[in-house]
Structures are given as C-alpha cells and as structure tokens.
Amino acid sequence: MIEHELLFLGLLKDGPKHGYEIKRLIEEELFPFVGLKIKSIYYPLKKMEKLGLIKKDVGREGRWPEKYVYSLTSKGEKIFGHLITESFLSIERPYFNIDLSLYFLPYVEKKIAKRQLRGRILFLRRIRRDLQGLQKTMKTSQKHVDVILDHDLDLVEAEIRSIGRLMETLG
Numbered sequence: 001m002i003e004h005e006l007l008f009l010g011l012l013k014d015g016p017k018h019g020y021e022i023k024r025l026i027e028e029e030l031f032p033f034v035g036l037k038i039k040s041i042y043y044p045l046k047k048m049e050k051l052g053l054i055k056k057d058v059g060r061e062g063r064w065p066e067k068y069v070y071s072l073t074s075k076g077e078k079i080f081g082h083l084i085t086e087s088f089l090s091i092e093r094p095y096f097n098i099d100l101s102l103y104f105l106p107y108v109e110k111k112i113a114k115r116q117l118r119g120r121i122l123f124l125r126r127i128r129r130d131l132q133g134l135q136k137t138m139k140t141s142q143k144h145v146d147v148i149l150d151h152d153l154d155l156v157e158a159e160i161r162s163i164g165r166l167m168e169t170l171g
Contacts, residue, residue: 004044005053006087007034009072009080012054016071019045033148045070053079096159102166110170117167121160128156 007030011022023041026034038044048054053076059069072080098120105113135149 002083002086003034004038005048005079006083007038008041008044008048009053009076009083012070012072012076013080016057016069018059018067018069020067022070033145033152048076052076114167114170117163117170121163121167124156124160124163128153128160131156 007026008022011017011025017025019041022045026038026041045054045056049056049070052073054070055073057069057071058066061067101108101116131149131153135146135153138145138149
C-alpha cells in the first residue's frame with residue numbers, strides 16, 4: 001500500500017483533484033512508468049481519507065453533477081515527504097520472471113530455449129522501441145520523465161545484452 005499512498009499523495013501534491021482526474025493521470029501519464037495495478041482509485045482514497053492524509057470536498061462545475069474533490073491535509077504532506085524519502089532509499093534485489101526458467105534451463109531442449117529467448121529479445125526490442133517513441137512524443141519540460149525513460153531504456157538494453165550472451169553460450 002505504500003506505493004499506492006505515495007502515488008495518490010504525489011498526484012495531489014500540486015493541488016486538489018477530482019477522482020476522474022486522478023484516474024486519468026494514472027492511466028494516461030503514469031502508466032508507462034509505474035508498475036502498480038490499480039483496480040479502483042476510490043478504495044485507496046477512502047482509506048487515506050480515514051487516516052487523515054487527504055480530505056474530500058464536494059465540488060461542482062457549472063451544471064455538471066457534484067463531484068468529490070480530494071486534497072492533501074498537512075498530515076498527508078508529512079507522510080508524502082516520509083514516503084518519498086523511503087522510496088529513494090528502498091533497494092530490493094530485482095527478481096525477474098525469467099529467472100525461474102533460467103534456473104531450470106538444464107531441463108529444456110536447447111532448440112526450444114533458444115527459440116523462447118529469441119522471442120523474449122523481440123519483445124524487449126518492442127518495449128525499447130515503445131520507450132524511445134515515448135521519449136520523442138513526450139517532449140515535455142518535465143526532466144524527471146526523461147530520467148525515468150532513460151533508466152527504463154538502460155534496463156531493457158541490459159536485459160537484451162544478457163539474453164544475447166546466454167544465447168551464445170547455448171551454441
């Protein structure tokens with residue numbers, strides 16, 4: 001839940017937002033960068049409201065129906081500061097889905113393993129192409145987005161090289 005709290009508090013950091021706007025930001029702007037699966041935004045918002053991290057007000061724009069508008073409380077501001085600091089310092093060993101397959105690689109026919117690894121490289125190249133496309137289309141003044149894209153590209157490149165070396169050892 002820490003990542004969810006950081007996400008929602010961070011989105012409210014620059015001002016109040018209604019639920020639809022929060023959902024849109026997550027789906028359209030953050031989805032390429034955040035590996036969080038969020039089924040409903042309202043459950044975590046309700047939970048954070050109960051904890052006193054955010055407050056909910058009723059807002060109305062013109063003739064539109066009333067909407068709930070969420071904003072940070074001072075407690076939410078403090079918790080955001082704590083969570084962002086924790087996040088910078090949180091280092092966990094990365095685990096990749098492929099690691100388990102590689103552990104059992106001696107039990108896989110070389111021909112099948114090479115075919116699957118070639119497929120993985122094709123998929124990784126597609127991810128690389130998508131990330132490079134995002135770099136071109138997201139011409140934004142937000143330097144932190146460029147940093148995220150560069151970091152993700154570095155990771156994809158490293159895996160492509162690693163899988164390539166593995167395929168060479170398979171012969």
